[in-house]
Amino acid sequence: MCEANAYLRKNGREELFLEAVDRVVPHEEGLMLEDIFGRRKLIRAKIAELALVDHRIILEEEE
Amino acid sequence: MCEANAYLRKNGREELFLEAVDRVVPHEEGLMLEDIFGRRKLIRAKIAELALVDHRIILEEEE
Numbered sequence: 001m002c003e004a005n006a007y008l009r010k011n012g013r014e015e016l017f018l019e020a021v022d023r024v025v026p027h028e029e030g031l032m033l034e035d036i037f038g039r040r041k042l043i044r045a046k047i048a049e050l051a052l053v054d055h056r057i058i059l060e061e062e063e
Numbered sequence: 064m065c066e067a068n069a070y071l072r073k074n075g076r077e078e079l080f081l082e083a084v085d086r087v088v089p090h091e092e093g094l095m096l097e098d099i100f101g102r103r104k105l106i107r108a109k110i111a112e113l114a115l116v117d118h119r120i121i122l123e124e125e126e
Contacts (some may be wrong), residue, residue, distance in 0.1 A: 002065035050087040
């Protein structure tokens with residue numbers, strides 16, 4: 001499976017936000033993340049960076 | 064390997080922009096995409112959507 005973990009970058013540190021993310025789609029309040037089990041989480045952020053072979057999605061809060 | 068193909072969404076259609084993408088990182092001119100072979104392409108766009116299990120990254124041109 002090619003899911004990735006989503007981290008929120010804050011003040012230069014990265015906090016795990018959601019594991020095993022399959023889909024990230026735009027939402028009126030920011031982004032909707034859905035993991036491979038169908039669980040969803042919303043976050044007011046944008047996608048800053050991807051490193052897919054390392055299974056990493058980096059999010060940043062929107063200004 | 065967990066690379067994905069990057070598509071540019073334009074007028075509701077999706078055009079393949081780069082295959083086998085590993086990394087997407089912010090760049091002063093938009094985004095820098097790097098494939099699993101280290102080849103790089105720049106694009107003035109943002110990441111709109113991800114579907115990792117389907118190996119898809121959707122880009123949209125910046126307004």
